[in-house]
Amino acid sequence: MQICCVKTHKVISTENLQFSYPNGGVQLRFPDISLDKGEELLILGKSGIGKTTLLHLLAGLLQPSTGIIKINGTTTQSLSNRKMDQFRGENIGIVFQRMHTIPSLTVIETLKLRLYLAKKKKPYTHLDTILKQLNLSTHKNHRVTELSTGQLQRLGIACAVIHSPSLILADEPTSSLDDDHCNQSIELLKSQAKQSQSNLIIITHDTRITAAFDTIITL
């Protein structure tokens, strides 16, 4: 009998992840995560259970008190602040619940800034394609302050995927949307993640979207 061992390359994995707030309050323990390339994950949890903290830990915005986070084989805790900033810029895209923008910029300038900070060069056609897919082409030269909430959310998605990151993290992307827009947003995120061959992790308390995911972790 021939046994064939195929070692799959994990894009993201966590082990024994714990976080303590600096004031010495509650210590949060998080389940281990392990995703292969292109996999999607939904993390469900009630308010106050530490969903956003987990997202910030994965994005390297917070340091875990114990445990390991590996993204693309790099243990992110071992990186210096400067290197973490660079790593985050290149490998991670984050979609926030409410899209905050830089008011002095237009839509296209926002995307160009995103690419500049990620130190990635993409052809102008790539920007055009993303804007077309997200139905923002006609607004590319508009100031972000002129956009509607829906357009802002799509711009948020564009910012998260424009540099083709390994990992897209979305924090409560549907909590303030009605059912129709909720499904549209999730489809948009999933399709963009697929196109850029990124892993997608959505962290939410919104149970409406569970049907769209095969892998779900409940906190």
Place this chain on the structure above:
Amino acid sequence: MNIFLLAIKNSTSKMLSTSLSCILLALSIGLLLFISQINKALDHQLQNNFAGIDMVVGAKGSPLQLVLSSVFHIDNPTGNITYDEYTKLKKHPWTKEVVPISLGDNYNGYRIIGTTANFASLYKTTLEKGKNATNPMEVVLGSQVAEQSKLTLGDKIHGTHGLLANQEGGKHEEHMMIVVGIYQSTGKVIDRLITTPLETIWMLHHEDTEDGHTDHEEQHHDPHKEEHHSHEEEHHNLHEEEHHSHEGETHIKEVTALLVSFRNPRALLMLPRHINDTTGTMAALPKFEMDKLTQTTGIGTQTIQWIAYIILGISVLSIFIHLYKTIKERSYELALMRTYGASRWQLVQLVGYEGILITTLGLLLGILCSQIGLSIMFTVIENQYKQSITTIHLYIDIIQVSLILALVISIVILFAMYPITKMDISKILSHEN
């Protein structure tokens, strides 16, 4: 898109706040440069025109007026003294050189000075064209007079009574003066004077006296004098007395003042006192009188300078508030940029660029304002006093102001950027969410 472009975009998107900071800074820098240049230009002009003159001797009156009228040619003389005073002082062992001058006429506002050939050597100038005026009714023009009046050798001019243009005073229509020479440009007062032998003035005024017009009458009816020189009224009676004493003895040769340089420093202490105590004339020391004048006017310029420093302080504070507010108000934007991959250093750069942009704009605007102000001021001085003044080492002032500003703004930017170093991105993003 890069950090610098983003800084420009951010600055222009808050036009009101940015403009206010720029204007305040420009105002203070403009004032500082303006005051510094005015001080330097006037000081340079004074030093330049002392021309080795240690003492001025003239009719009794205001010593400052005597110096202003005889050395700087911007005021009316205190009166006349006899030519004998010149011959006596010339023989004095402590005097190296004594140059007599006789005032009273002008050509289009340029003073005609009756003097000797030594006058030009006081200002270390030589003829550019023509020859020295050795005969009566011959004149040599200062470079500025020749240039502004478009006069050249062989041209004939009429002098007018009084020391100002368009003044009520008869023209010496019957006496044509001929231009025989033009001095080289010196940047000194001689550039705007017309020199002629003393005999020319004596000839003109001897005949005028016979016609019933004396120098003194001209002086007393000078409207400029009445308007601006109240101190002259104090000496009115003195002049009247002199005037009356001169009636009937019109052939006595007179000069307005004697420009004296000393042979040794002891003369500075002894000779002025000796003249003031023992003769009917007055001795004034130009450097002493101008020091007194600049001390008085210095209070004004110092006050303006302090006001400029206060405005500079306010503008620097406004830049600090602008930057600090920017960081506080845009904390989410800055946190967002960190999630995009921006380092702390890039955020520091962003805020720094905004500060530098405001400062550079304010500095350039301030230099421009000071240049416009100086150019207006110099034009007014040139038109009113026929003094051509230029900026002195302006670039040094600009470098000095820029260095001070760079130092202050660097400190301000460092303080304003402090919150960036303490920024908790996770907290900011969680709070906003």
